[in-house]
Amino acid sequence: xxxxxxxxxxxxxxxxxxxxxxxxxxxxxxxxxxxxxxxxxxxxxxxxxxxxxxxxxxxxxxxxxxxxxxxxxxxxxxxxxxxxxxxxxxxxxxxxxxxxxxxxxxxxxxxxxxxxxxxxxxxxxxxxxxxxxxxxxxxxxxxxxxxxxxxxxxxxxxxxxxxxxxxxxxxxxxxxxxxxxxxxxxxxxxxxxxxxxxxxxxxxxxxxxxxxxxxxxxxxxxxxxxxxxxxxxxxxxxxxxxxxxxxxxxxxxxxxxxxxxxxxxxxxxxxxxxxxxxxxxxxxxxxxxxxxxxxxxxxxxxxxxxxxxxxxxxxxxxxxxxxxxxxxxxxxxxxxxxxxxxxxxxxxxxxxxxxxxxxxxxxxxxxxxxxxxxxxxxxxxxxxxxxxxxxxxxxxxxxxxxxxxxxxxxxxxxxxxxxxxxxxxxxxxxxxxxxxxxxxxxxxxxxxxxxxxxxxxxxxxxxxxxxxxxxxxxxxxxxxxxxxxxxxxxxxxxxxxxxxxxxxxxxxxxxxxxxxxxxxxxxxxxxxxxxxxxxxxxxxxxxxxxxxxxxxxxxxxxxxxxxxxxxxxxxxxxxxxxxxxxxxxxxxxxxxxxxxxxxxxxxxxx
Amino acid sequence: xxxxxxxxxxxxxxxxxxxxxxxxxxxxxxxxxxxxxxxxxxxxxxxxxxxxxxxxxxxxxxxxxxxxxxxxxxxxxxxxxxxxxxxxxxxxxxxxxxxxxxxxxxxxxxxxxxxxxxxxxxxxxxxxxxxxxxxxxxxxxxxxxxxxxxxxxxxxxxxxxxxxxxxxxxxxxxxxxxxxxxxxxxxxxxxxxxxxxxxxxxxxxxxxxxxxxxxxxxxxxxxxxxxxxxxxxxxxxxxxxxxxxxxxxxxxxxxxxxxxxxxxxxxxxxxxxxxxxxxxxxxxxxxxxxxxxxxxxxxxxxxxxxxxxxxxxxxxxxxxxxxxxxxxxxxxxxxxxxxxxxxxxxxxxxx
Numbered sequence: 040x041x042x043x044x045x046x047x048x049x050x051x052x053x054x055x056x057x058x059x060x061x062x063x064x065x066x067x068x069x070x071x072x073x074x075x076x077x078x079x080x081x082x083x084x085x086x087x088x089x090x091x092x093x094x095x096x097x098x099x100x101x102x103x104x105x106x107x108x109x110x111x112x113x114x115x116x117x118x119x120x121x122x123x124x125x126x127x128x129x130x131x132x133x134x135x136x137x138x139x140x141x142x143x144x145x146x147x148x149x150x151x152x153x154x155x156x157x158x159x160x161x162x163x164x165x166x167x168x169x170x171x172x173x174x175x176x177x178x179x180x181x182x183x184x185x186x187x188x189x190x191x192x193x194x195x196x197x198x199x200x201x202x203x204x205x206x207x208x209x210x211x212x213x214x215x216x217x218x219x220x221x222x223x224x225x226x227x228x229x230x231x232x233x234x235x236x237x238x239x240x241x242x243x244x245x246x247x248x249x250x251x252x253x254x255x256x257x258x259x260x261x262x263x264x265x266x267x268x269x270x271x272x273x274x275x276x277x278x279x280x281x282x283x284x285x286x287x288x289x290x291x292x293x294x295x296x297x298x299x300x301x302x303x304x305x306x307x308x309x310x311x312x313x314x315x316x317x318x319x320x321x322x323x324x325x326x327x328x329x330x331x332x333x334x335x336x337x338x339x340x341x342x343x344x345x346x347x348x349x350x351x352x353x354x355x356x357x358x359x360x361x362x363x364x365x366x367x368x369x370x371x372x373x374x375x376x377x378x379x380x381x382x383x384x385x386x387x388x389x390x391x392x393x394x395x396x397x398x399x400x401x402x403x404x405x406x407x408x409x410x411x412x413x414x415x416x417x418x419x420x421x422x423x424x425x426x427x428x429x430x431x432x433x434x435x436x437x438x439x440x441x442x443x444x445x446x447x448x449x450x451x452x453x454x455x456x457x458x459x460x461x462x463x464x465x466x467x468x469x470x471x472x473x474x475x476x477x478x479x480x481x482x483x484x485x486x487x488x489x490x491x492x493x494x495x496x497x498x499x500x501x502x503x504x505x506x507x508x509x510x511x512x513x514x515x516x517x518x519x520x521x522x523x524x525x526x527x528x529x530x531x532x533x534x535x536x537x538x539x540x541x542x543x544x545x546x547x548x549x550x551x552x553x554x555x556x557x558x559x560x561x562x563x564x565x566x567x568x569x570x571x572x573x574x575x576x577x578x579x580x581x582x583x584x585x586x587x588x589x590x591x592x593x594x595x596x597x598x599x600x601x602x603x604x605x606x607x608x609x610x611x612x613x614x615x616x617x618x619x620x621x622x623x624x625x626x627x628x629x630x631x632x633x634x635x636x637x638x639x640x641x642x643x644x645x
Numbered sequence: 646x647x648x649x650x651x652x653x654x655x656x657x658x659x660x661x662x663x664x665x666x667x668x669x670x671x672x673x674x675x676x677x678x679x680x681x682x683x684x685x686x687x688x689x690x691x692x693x694x695x696x697x698x699x700x701x702x703x704x705x706x707x708x709x710x711x712x713x714x715x716x717x718x719x720x721x722x723x724x725x726x727x728x729x730x731x732x733x734x735x736x737x738x739x740x741x742x743x744x745x746x747x748x749x750x751x752x753x754x755x756x757x758x759x760x761x762x763x764x765x766x767x768x769x770x771x772x773x774x775x776x777x778x779x780x781x782x783x784x785x786x787x788x789x790x791x792x793x794x795x796x797x798x799x800x801x802x803x804x805x806x807x808x809x810x811x812x813x814x815x816x817x818x819x820x821x822x823x824x825x826x827x828x829x830x831x832x833x834x835x836x837x838x839x840x841x842x843x844x845x846x847x848x849x850x851x852x853x854x855x856x857x858x859x860x861x862x863x864x865x866x867x868x869x870x871x872x873x874x875x876x877x878x879x880x881x882x883x884x885x886x887x888x889x890x891x892x893x894x895x896x897x898x899x900x901x902x903x904x905x906x907x908x909x910x911x912x913x914x915x916x917x918x919x920x921x922x923x924x925x926x927x928x929x930x931x932x933x934x935x936x937x938x939x940x941x942x943x944x945x946x947x948x949x950x951x952x953x954x955x956x957x958x959x960x961x962x963x964x965x966x967x968x969x970x971x972x973x974x975x976x977x978x979x980x981x982x983x984x985x986x987x988x989x990x991x992x993x994x995x996x
Contacts, residue, residue, distance in 0.1 A: 251995035267981040269973035270744050293983040301969040305744040310770040314737040321741025326974035343731050440985040480726035481749050484703040489727035
């Protein structure tokens with residue numbers, strides 16, 4: 040049975056709030072989600088916000104799933120319509136048998152005329168106007184009030200909500216009282232006027248222990264903090280901005296030297312993305328762990344320097360929090376459409392190591408890995424997340440840290456090692472892995488070399504000699520092969536008897552896993568592989584070799600992951616069936632199920 | 646280019662600095678620029694200044710962009726790390742390098758195309774950060790490597806070798822720097838080593854972003870009649886506003902200065918520069934006056950040279966960022982990684 044036709048049940052429903060941005064709805068929505076999380080019920084929140092500061096429509100979707108399916112559900116069982124401008128659309132979106140709650144201070148019974156759903160009119164503005172004096176607080180309290188209404192309708196734990204209020208307004212007692220009052224008013228109104236709770240409701244479980252609710256920009260920033268990154272250079276761009284914001288907050292708190300009060304980090308807001316990546320390369324050349332967070336347009340601007348970093352072999356860590364392209368695209372919508380742009384960013388024979396975390400938890404670990412890989416391989420490493428991972432709150436397992444971790448600084452010669460050499464040669468590969476040792480400026484008089492993006496030979500000297508040039512680029516190719524063994528292996532769930540499977544990437548993970556479970560219920564069994572890095576390792580090639588039909592699921596129009604597989608492995612193109620989702624909203628399990636079923640139907644018809 | 650590589654043997658009589666090095670220890674690879682190029686004279690002046698300041702060569706870092714000027718870091722200080730970046734982007738690389746390690750001496754060499762056209766944005770933002778480095782503009786008004794197009798510093802009415810006349814107004818680095826808050830602004834001429842060497846020393850000692858705009862004629866594409874960046878034109882029209890004498894730390898000022906003529910400026914490392922006023926009036930610490938002075942002389946067809954403006958009091962990027970002394974990379978890992986227990990407490994906020 041497809042998810043769209045499933046009836047909502049206790050701990051298995053989706054709630055969506057349509058609002059006007061800039062009205063303070065974010066705290067109300069986060070309170071709703073967190074109260075469910077604290078009741079021990081798996082939950083996820085997706086924020087569909089406009090590229091705007093105030094006045095445009097914004098939606099927040101909360102999916103509750105006892106089974107732990109936390110991709111976007113693609114259905115709405117309870118709509119809270121707070122924005123008259125989107126009433127029509129919001130009304131149409133409610134699933135048959137569902138509910139629509141709206142501010143009935145201005146009744147709209149003619150508009151809300153569907154007979155297959157239930158309308159819940161609540162005069163939120165009127166109640167607010169009767170109970171609060173100030174104009175701004177009337178707007179804010181209207182939003183908090185629907186939390187109270189929903190608490191009654193869904194039987195949310197009022198103690199959790201009280202506790203969340205206390206935490207949020209710890210420093211502002213007057214606000215705490217007003218918010219509590221608004222919640223109580225909403226709760227009482229619902230109890231008096233509707234039959235509470237609804238046929239589907241929240242019931243306390245114990246499935247969120249050892250988990251946190253966190254977004255991927257915050258965890259990536261934590262990864263940078265824990266990896267020991269000391270230089271961060273950036274140019275603000277949605278949806279990556281909150282990564283550096285978070286890094287700065289963590290540094291303010293955990294990187295101020297307790298003895299001297301000095302900042303053991305340097306964050307530079309650059310004049311543009313060209314400057315940001317230049318700063319990262321300059322800092323890494325000088326031995327610091329340095330990074331820049333950006334999004335697609337930033338990658339385009341950084342491309343020249345990325346080629347420079349590749350050719351001169353300077354470590355760098357980038358985070359591309361992907362958004363909808365092309366061009367400016369939709370800055371507040373998600374996509375995985377920068378795969379090709381990142382893999383081969385820059386002119387000439389250039390290629391880059393990429394990491395693809397699936398969720399905020401992995402973003403933390405892969406951020407740390409990115410620095411180790413960048414320094415080991417002496418090359419830029421791009422961590423590709425997306426808006427869905429970066430800016431939405433995901434339920435993740437607790438992040439772990441092993442205090443015995445030591446950063447891999449790669450082949451960096453010490454003053455003693457340099458002194459012992461007859462002569463230092465920057466680009467000579469002595470052990471066959473394609474990686475030559477480097478020196479840091481200022482270490483030793485014998486350690487100097489000239490870093491240049493122009494043709495150079497293995498000694499670092501300028502060259503236009505055919506053989507000398509080719510020796511260098513051939514070694515770079517070898518280095519890329521070395522990378523295959525160093526990058527994290529794919530996540531795999533494989534039954535060797537099964538010759539059909541999925542191959543996916545990043546934030547498609549939850550949707551594909553949910554689709555896989557649904558397909559299994561209908562007797563269609565599929566193996567699973569999620570690539571975590573580029574270049575693809577041997578495990579990816581083996582998976583491709585051992586399957587006859589592979590559904591490549593990704594979030595872009597042009598099947599970029601599939602293209603990369605065709606370019607970089609020896610797979611037969613006919614085996615790879617693209618399953619694509621690229622409308623800017625996070626992928627649905629339904630898209631995946633439909634994609635597979637359509638292909639199976641074609642196969643039967645043929 | 647010249648084709649004779651000098652042997653790496655120093656004459657026993659060559660003067661030695663405090664590190665027991667001769668000026669030849671500050672040499673680099675052989676220049677591949679055209680014979681007579683102004684840039685080579687500047688390279689010589691840099692070597693002389695670094696030698697006189699007794700900077701350990703491996704404690705210098707040389708950076709550049711793209712163009713004839715940007716090739717020159719290869720021609721001095723072989724024992725220094727060099728960084729030939731991409732076109733117009735040297736300031737950002739220098740910013741990152743400096744952020745990671747404040748202890749090295751950073752010398753950037755760029756040209757008028759690299760600085761004033763493709764790189765103008767990065768250049769001015771390095772000014773805003775008051776990045777601690779010396780930034781030399783080898784200014785010849787022309788694109789040499791692509792064979793003779795006008796650059797953004799070409800004067801109105803200046804004639805190209807092939808006969809075309811420039812119509813667009815130039816971007817004057819000194820005036821632009823005055824307007825954007827630069828803390829060390831000088832102009833010089835590649836043919837005036839006596840002026841250039843002390844200016845380079847003062848610029849390297851300045852704590853903050855020091856720029857020297859050096860008129861450096863292009864003998865191949867911009868040294869003809871009708872050019873305003875030729876040797877002949879520059880010699881004829883330049884006038885020195887301020888002479889800068891560099892006095893190293895712990896040395897007395899021995900020279901005699903006429904009353905009211907000398908203005909000592911205390912540098913952060915304890916050295917001094919003594920500024921001597923050519924006209925007895927000009928005050929290089931007055932930004933407004935400097936602006937007027939340069940423009941007035943420009944109208945009269947004169948190129949004002951010397952140390953045009955200095956402010957030693959402004960904080961540099963590191964002071965603003967409150968970073969510790971020494972390279973960030975050498976901080977012990979325990980100081981930069983908060984550890985397992987802290988991670989657990991951070992996560993309590995996300996439940």
